[in-house]
């Protein structure tokens with residue numbers, strides 16, 4: 001049994017956690033309406049997102065899959081407030097993040113981002129990394145923030161690693177610490193951009209267990225970009241398949257596998273059926289992307 005599994009149950013209900021919000025969603029409904037984004041590097045227009053609409057309910061795990069370079073990260077960056085949009089609007093619990101008259105959302109702790117490449121401060125221990133946000137935002141005193149950070153790291157199975165530096169722990173542990181660092185801010189939405197992309201299958205499976213366990217505890221809305229279709233179905237309430245660039249919604253697939261999910265879910269008939277459905281939709285778009293690439297080369 002690995003060090004994570006020894007401390008929690010898969011998707012567990014039995015582990016004695018301090019609840020962040022007793023498992024009920026605290027808002028986090030995202031509405032993306034007719035969003036378009038045109039980049040204009042040196043006068044060459046690149047339309048990355050075009051008339052993209054999707055509704056994400058509070059507390060939903062929403063998985064985004066689509067071909068490489070289609071505009072997924074662009075959409076996430078718009079939600080996070082890293083980039084402006086060209087038209088359309090995005091709201092969070094009915095409040096306008098960006099839209100007419102406000103092309104760029106303000107960045108805020110209500111939307112925390114975890115990227116594919118780790119972003120922990122290497123010169124700070126895991127606990128110092130987690131405590132950093134609440135301390136600099138003056139939301140907690142330093143002792144309070146450190147205590148809370150140790151507690152949350154322990155809940156994520158990292159109780160013995162709080163005093164280690166990122167370079168002294170595995171990439172999987174570092175990624176879990178990053179998610180803890182995001183969650184200490186009690187965001188409404190967790191934005192994840194291929195966070196487990198470079199990981200081997202076993203580490204990934206541990207990450208999935210950890211994320212589902214965290215989700216059960218917090219019910220934070222999750223907007224998760226991935227290329228891994230199995231990951232999308234295993235984790236998601238919904239899988240939004242997006243088109244080849246420019247990104248718009250092609251198809252939404254409801255994942256009708258009950259929670260809590262276990263690895264036995266992966267071998268169910270329903271899982272295989274959903275995989276086929278998602279695969280067909282993504283494959284159609286991947287072929288279009290490939291053909292478009294060939295046309296550009298021709």
Ligand SMILES: Nc1ncnc2c1ncn2[C@@H]1O[C@H](COP(=O)(O)OP(=O)(O)OP(=O)(O)O)[C@@H](O)[C@H]1O
Pocket residue numbers: 039040041046047048067068069070071072073074075245
């Ligand atoms: N800052 C930028 N300036 C100009 N073009 C950009 C910029 N960022 C992204 N693009 C272009 O927008 C398109 C969409 O990029 P984006 O990174 O959003 O795609 P993606 O779906 O996340 O790709 P991947 O699957 O490879 O992560 C690409 O053609 C990309 O080259």
Ligand SMILES: [Mg+2]
Pocket residue numbers: 072073074193
């Ligand atoms: Mg991307």
